[in-house]
Amino acid sequence: MNTLPSVALAAGLALLGVVASARAAGEGPPSLAFPLACKIGVSCEVQNYVDRDPGPGASDYRCSSETYDKHNGVDIRVLDMAAQRRGVAVLAAAPGRVARLHDGRPDISIRDPAAPPLNGQDCGNGVVIDHGGGWETQYCHMARGSLSVTVGQTVAAGTPLGHVGLSGNTEYPHMHITVRHAGVVVDPFAPNAGAANACHAEAPLWSPAALAQLTYKPGAVLNVGFAAQPATMADVEAGQVAAPDGAAPVLVAYARAINLKSGDVIAMQLSAPGGAVLGRSQLAPLDHSKAQWLAYIVARRPTAGWAVGRYTARYQVLREGTAVLSRDFTTMIGG
Known part of the structure; x- marks a missing residue:
């Protein structure tokens, strides 16, 4: 504004x-x-x-x-x-x-x-x-x-x-x-x-x-990261999202994108070290265009605790079935 x-x-x-x-x-x-x-x-x-x-x-x-x-x-x-x-x-x-x-x-x-x-x-x-x-x-x-x-x-x-x-x-x-x-x-x-x-x-x-x-883009991924609890838009804007550790009860992967269109579909996947999928999500199509939009996926800590290693998240924006935005990002737990 x-x-x-x-x-x-x-x-x-x-x-x-x-x-x-x-x-x-x-x-x-x-x-x-x-x-x-x-x-x-x-x-x-x-x-x-x-x-x-x-x-x-x-x-x-x-x-x-x-x-x-x-x-x-x-x-x-x-x-x-x-x-x-x-x-x-x-x-x-x-x-x-x-x-x-x-x-x-x-x-x-x-x-x-x-x-x-x-x-x-x-x-x-x-x-x-x-x-x-x-x-x-x-x-x-x-x-x-x-x-x-x-x-x-x-x-x-x-x-x-x-x-x-x-x-x-x-x-x-x-x-x-x-x-x-x-x-x-x-x-x-x-x-x-x-x-x-x-x-x-x-x-x-x-x-x-x-x-x-200044090449024109069909939107852009602004921020990605991991947290020990769901992050709010204010947390992400402030740049004050605390990283998770081995004691975190949940592992949250989040992504904020800008200039999304009505009908866009946001898909996320979270994987453990070694590639095992901890969770997948696909949101309903956006009901109208969004100047900015925050999405996240959550996995709960296993009974045996978090495996030591690198966790990977994938964020995608699908527009008419085609991925117009995609970002892979990682975090390390333990080790």
């Missing part, structure tokens, strides 16, 4: 040829580097894209649903609050000058009853960089006290601006980046409004290296 005070997105995408016009005027758009010190698929994932649907619906540049109504940027989330506390740098996506910044908002989920009113500061702590020619990028939800640039400072692509946080209108630690030209929101994956129904990236603003990181 990260609505930013800006020109309405639908109006912005309705302006045909915004990038082509800028190039004709000699004011070409910046080439955007990847804006976080993380690696997609390892330490971060894309949660949301720009909403290209001008109406009340929501559609990303691939004509899919990894966005929400009027979302005007790209959300890249880190895996959990433990990663956020270690510090993940937000990086300038292109050379420019720091035009504006804001700091001082607390790092707290908007769902927390103690969260203060937003008072229009949905972006939370953030930075705006002017790239010239009417182009700017805005970086939101940064950690309070982490901003490392000043207004008027010249930055290069890759210059650290601060750290990923949990400030403003958000429920999870991530960085939201919005691209604008002349105050109009631009989708960096398909910047020309004429590409609204192309259902693929078209003349993207991202550099080739950034685009290689």
Whole structure:
């Protein structure tokens, strides 16, 4: 959740040829580097894209649903609050000058009853960089006290601006980046409004290296692990799930995935050292799309206790009968 005070997105995408016009005027758009010190698929994932649907619906540049109504940027989330506390740098996506910044908002989920009113500061702590020619990028939800640039400072692509946080209108630690030209929101994956129904990236603003990181995925596995009792979403988000030991009464394997679709089926299997299957589960098809979803499988300790060795879990998301997501993970007990 990260609505930013800006020109309405639908109006912005309705302006045909915004990038082509800028190039004709000699004011070409910046080439955007990847804006976080993380690696997609390892330490971060894309949660949301720009909403290209001008109406009340929501559609990303691939004509899919990894966005929400009027979302005007790209959300890249880190895996959990433990990663956020270690510090993940937000990086300038292109050379420019720091035009504006804001700091001082607390790092707290908007769902927390103690969260203060937003008072229009949905972006939370953030930075705006002017790239010239009417182009700017805005970086939101940064950690309070982490901003490392000043207004008027010249930055290069890759210059650290601060750290990923949990400030403003958000429920999870991530960085939201919005691209604008002349105050109009631009989708960096398909910047020309004429590409609204192309259902693929078209003349993207991202550099080739950034685009290689940002390959579109049919969802993603965010966290996996083992616990001595069923983990909650809050436990996983906090990064505070205790690992099991030989005294654990149950062995729980859990996995959290993002951007699942209506009808997806989650299947899990838990195996003992040597391959004996301790349990299998297959959930009912999801009744609607899920921004994030936590699943787990539980095995009770045998009468003789847990065998010493490596336990293996497999997590899969089946979409129309095909596994679109799969992750194997292990833990060691004893030894």
